[in-house]
Amino acid sequence: MTAAYALYGVAALIVLAPVAIALSTSPHGTAVIYGASLIITLTLGMIALLCLFGRAQTPGIILPLGLPWLGAHFRIDALAAFFLAVVNLGGAAASLFALGYGRHEHSPQRVLPFYPAYLAAMNLVVMADDAFSFLVSWEFMSLTSWALVIAHHRVGENMRAGYIYLLMASFGTLTLLLAFGLLAGADGNYAFDAIRESHPSAALSALVLILALVGAGSKAGVVPLHAWLPLAHPAAPSHVSALMSGVMTKVAVYGFVRIVFDLLGPPDWWWSMVVLAVGGITAVMGVLYALMQHDLKRLLAYHTVENIGIIFIGLGLALAFKAHGMALAAALALTAALLHVFNHSVFKSLLFFGAGAVLNATGERDMEHLGGLIHRMPQTAFVFLVGCVAISALPPLNGFVSEWLTFQAILISPQLPAWGLKLLVPAVGALLALSAALAAACFVKAFGVSFLGRARTPAAAQAHETDSNSLAAMYFLAALCLVAGILPGIFIDALAPVTNTLVGVSMPQQADLEWLTIVPIAESRSSYNGLLVFIFVVLSGSIAAFAIHRIASDKLRRAPAWDCGYPDPSPAAQYTASSFAQPIRRVYGTSVFHAREIGEMPPPGSLASARLTVELHDLIWDAAYAPVAKGIEYAAEKLNYLQFLTIRRYLTLVFAALVLLLLVLAIWQ
Amino acid sequence: MIRDLALQGAQMLAVVVLAPLLTGLVRKMKARLLRRQGPPLIQPYRDLIRLIRKEVVLAEGASWLFRVIPYIIFAGTWVAASLVPTFGSGLLFSWSADLIAIIALLGSARFFLALAGLDVGTSFGGIGSSREVMIASLAEPAMLMIVFTLALIAGSTQLSTMAAYMATGEEGLRVSLGLALLALIMVAIAENARIPIDNPATHLELTMVHEAMVLEYSGRHLALIDLTSELKLLLYISVIGCLFAPWGIAGPDANPRAIAIGFVAYLAKLAVGGLLLAAFETAIAKMRVFRVPAFLGAALMLGLLGTLLLFVSGSL
Secondary structure (H helix, E strand, O other): OHHHHHHHHHHHHHHHHHHHHHHOOOOOHHHHHHHHHHHHHHHHHHHHHHHHHHOOOOOOEEEOOOOOOOOEEEOOOHHHHHHHHHHHHHHHHHHHHHHHHHHHOOOHHHOOOHHHHHHHHHHHHHHEOEHHHHHHHHHHHHHHHHHHHHHHOOOOOHHHHHHHHHHHHHHHHHHHHHHHHHHHOOOOOOEHHHHHHOOOOHHHHHHHHHHHHHHHHHHHOOOOOOOOHHHHHHHOOHHHHHHHHHHHHHHHHHHHHHHHHHHOOOOOHHHHHHHHHHHHHHHHHHHHHHHHOOEHHHHHHHHHHHHHHHHHHHHHHHHHHHHOOOHHHHHHHHHHHHHHHHHHHHHHHHHHHHHHHHHHHHOOOEHHHOOOHHHHOHHHHHHHHHHHHHHOOOOOOHHHHHHHHHHHHHHHHHHOOOHHHHHHHHHHHHHHHHHHHHHHHHHHHHHHHHHOOOOOOHHHHOOOOOOHHHHHHHHHHHHHHHHHHHOHHHHHHHOHHHHHHHHOOOOOOOOOOHHHOEOOOOOOOOOEOHHHHHHHHHHHHHHHHHHHHHHHOOOEEEEOOOHHHOOOOOHHHOOOHHHHOHHHHHHHHHHHOOOEEEEEOOOOOOOOOOEEEEEOOOHHHHHHHHHHHHHHHHHHHHHHHHHHOOHHHHHHHHHHHHHHHHHHHHHHO | OHHHHHHHHHHHHHHHHHHHHHHHHHHHHHHHHOOOOOOOOOHHHHHHHHHHHOOEEEEOOOOHHHHHHHHHHHHHHHHHHHOOOOOEOOOOOHHHEOHHHHHHHHHHHHHHHHHHHHHOOOHHHHHHHHHHHHHHHHHHHHHHHHHHHHHHHHOOOOHHHHHHHHHHOOOOOOHHHHHHHHHHHHHHHHHOOOOOOOOOOOOOOOOOOHHHHOOOOOHHHHHHHHHHHHHHHHHHHHHHHHHHOOOOOEOOOOOHHHHHHHHHHHHHHHHHHHHHHHHHHHHOOOOOHHHHHHHHHHHHHHHHHHHHHHHHOOOO
C-alpha cells in the first residue's frame, strides 16, 4: 500500500504545477506552492523512511499508463526507499528555504510551476519499476530542471548553460535508452522483474555497463561528461541549484546502482576497474576545477563533481568485492558510497542555500566582490562554516564518516586476487586522499574569501542577514551534519536493508555497540567514535577557555591590525580568491590546466599600471567537446548545400537512395 | 575503570606538560650546535605564562571566529595527542579514533588555523593561509598513504594495535616499512613547519608560512597557538616513536612498574627525537617555497610505493 500512498503524493505534486501557473502572479502564490511542496515532500519522506525501516517487501503497483502491453510499474524496495528519503529530505529542505528565498524572485511564474513538477519527476524516477516509466520520468526530470535552469534566461550565459544541459541530458537519456533496450532484449519486456530474470551474455553486459556509466554518469557529472554541470547548476535559482546538485545527481547515482547492481546480474571483475578509474579521476579533477573558480555557486557545482567521484570510488570497490564473492567487504564499500550519497545531499544543499542567502543579501556570486560577511550575516556564516567543515571531510561532522569508511574498504582490498585491481586500488586511494586534502583547501578559500576578511565592495559591506525560513532550513541541515557525524551508527544500520538486497549481506549491526562506536570489521582493526571525539574536543576546548579566562587574563583591547607594521587601508590589498589559489594553481595547474601567468610590467618611468594575466585552459573541453562541436558545425555547413537543390536533383537523390537500400537488402539476404 | 580513567588522564596531562619542554630542548640543542648559549630549557613555559597573563590586542576587523579558533585548534590537537600511545598502549579511549581519524583531527585544526589567517583581512595572513593549504594538500595525502602502508602491515588502523604489533618484532626489516619511515619523517617536518619547509624562528620574511598565519594573534590566544604547535611536534615524535621504536610501551593491563618503565622510555624517545631534529635542522638550509611540492611529492610517492608493494606482495 505504501507505494500507492507515495504515488498519491507524487500526483499531488503534479497537480500543484498547474495550480502554480494560476497562483504565480498572486502575492501568496510563493508561500502556497512552497508550503504545499514542503508538506508533500515531508510526507513522502516519512513514507520512504517507513519503507526503509519497516523492511516489509512492499508489493508493486501497475498503473494503466504508458505502453499498453506493459503498463507503468511502480515499487518501493529498500534501494528505492533510501533514495526516496534522500530526494524528499532535500526537497523538503529546499521548499522550506524557498518559503523565504522565493519571495525575492523577480519572475515567479518561471519558477513556481516547474518546481513541484521537478520534485515529482525525481520521485517517479526512483519509484519506477519498469524501463519505460523510468526513462519517461528521467526525461521529465531533465526537462523540468532545464526549464528551471533557464528561469533567469536574460542573465549572463544562462541560455548557453541551458542549451548545453539540454544536449547532454538528451545524450544521456539516449545511452540509457540503448542500455535498457539491450537489457530487455528482442522481446521488449521492459519490466524490471523480467529484466532481472533474463541473463545477458558477458559482452552484452559489458556494453550495458558502459552505456549505463555514460548515461547515468553524464547526469551525475563524472569527468569527462561533467561539462554541463558547473554551467547549469549555478544558473538556476539557489534552492533549485541545491536540488540539482544535492539531489538530482543522487538520482543519477540511483540509476547507475539500479542498473549495475540490481538488473545486470553478477559483475565481471574488470567492470570495477572502469568505475574506480572514472571515480578517482572525477574526484581529483572536480576539486581542482573547483579550486580555480571565484564564482561561489560554480565552485560548489564543481565540487559536486568531486563528491560524485568519491561515491563512484565506493561503488567501484563494491563491484570489485562483489565480483570476487567478498560479500562483507562489498557491503562495507557500498555502505560507504550510499552514506556519502546521503551526506553529500545534506551538506551540498546547505552550502547552496548559504550561497543563495549571500546572493540575496549582496546580489553577488563572485567571491572577489564579497568579504567580511561574517559580521553582517553571522548566522548564515555559522551554518555555512558547518557545511564547509562537513564537506571537507573533517571530524566530527558527517563527511568524514563516509570517507573513513571508504578508506577502510580500500584497506581490505589487497585480498582481491585480480592483478589489475592490486595496482589500481592504491592509486585510487591516493587520488581519494589527494581530493580530500584539496577539498579542505577549496573550502578554506570559499569560506575565507567570502565570509572573512574585509568587505571588498559596498554591496558586501551593506549585506543583511537572511530571513528566518531560510535560516531554519540551513540550521536543520547543519544539525543533520552534526548528528550524522557523531551518531553514524544509526545511519549505517539504516542502510543494512539496501546492502542486503544488492550484495546479499550488510555491515554488522552498529547501534548495539558500546558508546555508539562504529566498527566496520573488528575493533582491533579499526573503530571510530564521532560522539566521543566531539565531546572530548568540546570539553577540552571549554576547559582551556575557562581556565585561562579564570586564572590568567580575560582582558581584551581592540586596535588596528598589525600586519607586520605595514597595514594597507584598502580592502583590495587582501588576498583574493585567485591569489589564494595561486600556490595550488602553480603546483597542479601547470599540468592540469596549462595555467600560465603573464606579468606585464610598464617600462621604467612609465606611470601605467602593471598587469598580471592568468591563462587557464579547460583541456577536457578542448579535447573532447570542442572537436565534436566543430565537426557538427562543419557537417551542418556542408549539408546545408542539400537544401538548395533543384527538383531533378532531389528526385535523383531519392532514386539513388532507393536503389542503394534495395541493393543492401539484396546483399543482406 | 578508575585506574583506566586515571591513566588516560595522566596521558592527557603528560602530553600537554611535556610539549613545551620538548620545544625547549630542540631550541637549546640548536643553539648549542651553533655554539651559542641558548635559552634555558624551561623558556617555553615562561613564554607561555607571560603570554597568558597579557591582555589580548585584537585587530579591529577580527570576528568572533578569530577568537574561538585558538581554543578549537588547541582542543583538536590535544585530543589527537591524547589518543596516541605514549607510555602505554590500549588506554581507555584509545579506540575512539584510529590513526586516520587522528590525522583528520589535525586536519580540522589546520583548516581552522588557515581560516584565522584570512579573518583579519591582511595580506600576510592570506599568504600564510594559501601556502599552508598548498603544503597540506600534499602532506595530508602523503600521510594517508603512510597510514595505508602501516595499516596493511599491522592489519589495523588502530594505533594501539599497530604499536603492539610492531613491538612483537615479527616483521623484521621490510622495504615498505623503510619507505614509510622516510616518508613519515618528511611529512612530520613539513607538518610542524620545521626547516627546510618553514622556519619556526623567523618573522618578517616572505617565506614564512605558519608564523604569517598567526601574525595577528597576541596574548592568551598566541599562547594557545604556540602550545598547539608544540603539542603537534610532540604528537608526531610520539607517533614515530610508538611505530618505529615501540620499546618499553606498557600494555593495556600493565603493572605500575611497567608503566614507569614505559614513561622513562617515552621520555628517552622524545629526547632522542628532539636531538635528531635539532641536528637535522642545523645541518640543512631552508628551501624556497615552491621547492616544497617536490619535497612533499616525494613523500607522497614513497608512501604510495610502500602501499603498492604491499598490495602486490605480502612479504615486501
